[in-house]
Amino acid sequence: MAISISVVLLLLILAVIFLRNGGLKISHAIVCALLGFFLAGTSMAPTIHEGITATANVVSGLRP
Numbered sequence: 001m002a003i004s005i006s007v008v009l010l011l012l013i014l015a016v017i018f019l020r021n022g023g024l025k026i027s028h029a030i031v032c033a034l035l036g037f038f039l040a041g042t043s044m045a046p047t048i049h050e051g052i053t054a055t056a057n058v059v060s061g062l063r064p
Contacts, residue, residue, distance in 0.1 A: 008042060011035035 015035050018028040039045065 008035065008038045011038060 011031055011034055014031050015028075018025075018031060039048070
């Protein structure tokens with residue numbers, strides 16, 4: 001668990017650096033995919049899923 005969280009934090013830092021520098025390259029996309037993969041295995045996954053579901057429900061309820 002401790003190694004997984006460390007990897008998630010490292011990948012999160014790399015993803016933020018890549019996004020701030022602009023231009024998403026293949027290596028950047030791989031880092032972002034790995035971040036999502038490792039983040040899904042943490043205890044935060046249900047919270048993130050519930051947040052995304054709630055946001056989708058709010059957006060789908062909006063009428064233009």
